[in-house]
Amino acid sequence: MNQTWVLGQRALREAWRTPEAILPTLFIPLFFLVVNVGQAARIFPSASTDFLNGQSYGAFQLPASLLLAASFGTAALYLVEDIEGGYFDKLRAAPVSRAALVLGRLFAEFVKGVVIAVAIIALGMVFGIEIASGPLGFVLLVLLTALWAVVFVGLLQLIALKTRNAAATNSGSLIFFPLMFLTPNFVPRELLTRPMEIAATFNPVTYLMESQRSLILDDLDWGTIWPGFAVVLVVGAIMLAANVRLINHYD
Amino acid sequence: MSGAAVEAQGLVKTYKGRGGEVEAVKGVDLRIEPGEIFGFLGPNGAGKSTTVRMLTTLLTITRGSATVAGVDVARDPDQARRRMGVALQEAGLDPRQTGRELLVLQARLFGMGGGEAAERAGELLRLVELEDAADRLIKGYSGGMKRRLDLASALVHRPEVLFLDEPTTGLDPASRITVWEEVRRINELGTTVFLTTQYLEEADQLCGRLAIIDGGLIVREGTPESLKAELRERTGLSHDPTLDDVFLDATGRTRAKAEGAVSEVVA
Numbered sequence: 253m254n255q256t257w258v259l260g261q262r263a264l265r266e267a268w269r270t271p272e273a274i275l276p277t278l279f280i281p282l283f284f285l286v287v288n289v290g291q292a293a294r295i296f297p298s299a300s301t302d303f304l305n306g307q308s309y310g311a312f313q314l315p316a317s318l319l320l321a322a323s324f325g326t327a328a329l330y331l332v333e334d335i336e337g338g339y340f341d342k343l344r345a346a347p348v349s350r351a352a353l354v355l356g357r358l359f360a361e362f363v364k365g366v367v368i369a370v371a372i373i374a375l376g377m378v379f380g381i382e383i384a385s386g387p388l389g390f391v392l393l394v395l396l397t398a399l400w401a402v403v404f405v406g407l408l409q410l411i412a413l414k415t416r417n418a419a420a421t422n423s424g425s426l427i428f429f430p431l432m433f434l435t436p437n438f439v440p441r442e443l444l445t446r447p448m449e450i451a452a453t454f455n456p457v458t459y460l461m462e463s464q465r466s467l468i469l470d471d472l473d474w475g476t477i478w479p480g481f482a483v484v485l486v487v488g489a490i491m492l493a494a495n496v497r498l499i500n501h502y503d
Numbered sequence: 504m505s506g507a508a509v510e511a512q513g514l515v516k517t518y519k520g521r522g523g524e525v526e527a528v529k530g531v532d533l534r535i536e537p538g539e540i541f542g543f544l545g546p547n548g549a550g551k552s553t554t555v556r557m558l559t560t561l562l563t564i565t566r567g568s569a570t571v572a573g574v575d576v577a578r579d580p581d582q583a584r585r586r587m588g589v590a591l592q593e594a595g596l597d598p599r600q601t602g603r604e605l606l607v608l609q610a611r612l613f614g615m616g617g618g619e620a621a622e623r624a625g626e627l628l629r630l631v632e633l634e635d636a637a638d639r640l641i642k643g644y645s646g647g648m649k650r651r652l653d654l655a656s657a658l659v660h661r662p663e664v665l666f667l668d669e670p671t672t673g674l675d676p677a678s679r680i681t682v683w684e685e686v687r688r689i690n691e692l693g694t695t696v697f698l699t700t701q702y703l704e705e706a707d708q709l710c711g712r713l714a715i716i717d718g719g720l721i722v723r724e725g726t727p728e729s730l731k732a733e734l735r736e737r738t739g740l741s742h743d744p745t746l747d748d749v750f751l752d753a754t755g756r757t758r759a760k761a762e763g764a765v766s767e768v769v770a
């Protein structure tokens with residue numbers, strides 16, 4: 253536990269020292285938020301669009317931004333760097349639980365996820381977005397975003413540990429395309445065309461997005477909120493088990 | 504307990520890759536006594552790094568067994584890790600930390616508290632003469648500075664046995680001599696040193712005893728003097744053989760062939 257903390261601090265220091273890698277995870281999602289709202293907001297005026305619950309289209313789009321911010325997975329590339337540069341072997345030569353070697357980075361990812369989520373939501377609030385579910389909802393929204401960031405990086409870490417190759421890990425991060433776009437990201441699921449609706453229903457990220465959207469647009473509506481957390485916890489558990497298994501058999 | 508600092512019996516490593524299996528180490532036996540500087544000499548691809556990585560718990564052992572400081576490396580890897588230090592062929596350092604941060608982190612991974620770790624880092628920075636660069640990012644260090652920091656990081660926990668895989672490959676002659684001096688100093692403080700090298704002079708200068716490995720097998724073993732004497736006796740050479748001659752004889756290369764394959768260094 254203590255070792256996870258020490259390794260997590262190092263990963264955070266590394267993130268702090270490479271702002272050029274962090275800033276895009278903040279600005280690209282904000283860019284998409286502005287662009288998407290600019291393109292579609294007039295189709296969905298808040299007064300006459302039921303699914304907006306009286307808020308602006310920006311409020312509806314915010315979850316897509318948060319999820320995008322949480323799906324960069326830069327930390328997995330740092331892991332590849334550690335492996336390629338030999339530093340990972342130095343860490344492995346220490347009497348550290350193998351699990352701590354991967355958990356440290358995931359812990360750092362959680363902290364980064366919290367910071368970025370708070371920053372994006374706060375900016376949204378400056379521009380009039382309200383978190384209808386209140387302070388508890390705000391915390392849940394941040395938590396869900398940060399947990400997804402951990403899960404996503406954890407999945408990429410699997411590729412990093414398996415291939416030990418930056419190009420392969422980079423390619424792996426492209427799974428964010430289907431995960432992010434086969435979702436009801438412009439309109440609610442009921443309004444999607446049939447094939448898209450089927451795809452979205454099978455995409456676990458859909459439930460995250462709907463959970464986040466509910467936290468922004470509705471009172472605490474547990475029926476829609478819990479599936480998002482369930483997705484993160486189930487995929488997260490699989491991701492953790494696979495990471496620990498891989499690192500224990502790392503040769 | 505054997506009392507040996509390092510002991511290996513029938514060590515074998517088979518890599519499984521796309522092109523089938525490669526037997527990189529084919530049955531290595533070793534016994535190194537506490538206090539020695541032991542040299543593991545061999546051309547590129549002989550199996551030096553593979554052997555070191557097995558002995559240091561970084562690579563699973565396909566067959567055979569090994570103990571370091573009396574601890575079985577496969578059965579009790581964490582205990583073995585506490586008793587040995589490792590500096591690998593590619594100085595594995597994190598460019599985004601400072602030298603001091605890297606040492607403190609390493610010390611903490613070996614169980615020291617914050618204050619103790621900071622103190623130990625300071626001591627080691629003095630030992631390898633990196634105090635001035637201690638708070639700069641490692642990114643900016645020269646090759647020799649990286650080696651010395653790597654050496655220091657292998658020593659944070661005062662290991663009984665220190666493994667150095669080609670500690671001077673790629674260094675300029677002056678840095679090479681500095682590293683040799685560090686290694687001697689560390690050894691004088693009581694640490695057993697196991698070092699691999701492809702430089703004959705390095706083995707001759709530093710090592711009390713050495714083994715020559717070629718194609719995954721140990722082909723000669725002894726003190727530099729005994730190896731030279733043996734060659735002289737066996738071949739009836741008129742001149743005193745050098746370690747070069749022993750190496751070339753052992754690895755079955757002619758001098759001409761060796762020119763491309765084995766780099767030698769005159770410091």
Ligand SMILES: Nc1ncnc2c1ncn2[C@@H]1O[C@H](COP(=O)(O)OP(=O)(O)O)[C@@H](O)[C@H]1O
Binds near residue numbers: 518527552553554
């Ligand atoms: N990860 C690996 N996978 C497959 N073959 C390897 C691997 N590492 C080393 N080898 C092969 O094993 C042999 C010994 O390599 P190595 O131990 O690195 O030699 P040395 O350190 O003496 O130069 C070489 O033929 C090398 O190509």
Ligand SMILES: [Mg+2]
Binds near residue numbers: 552553
């Ligand atoms: Mg090698």
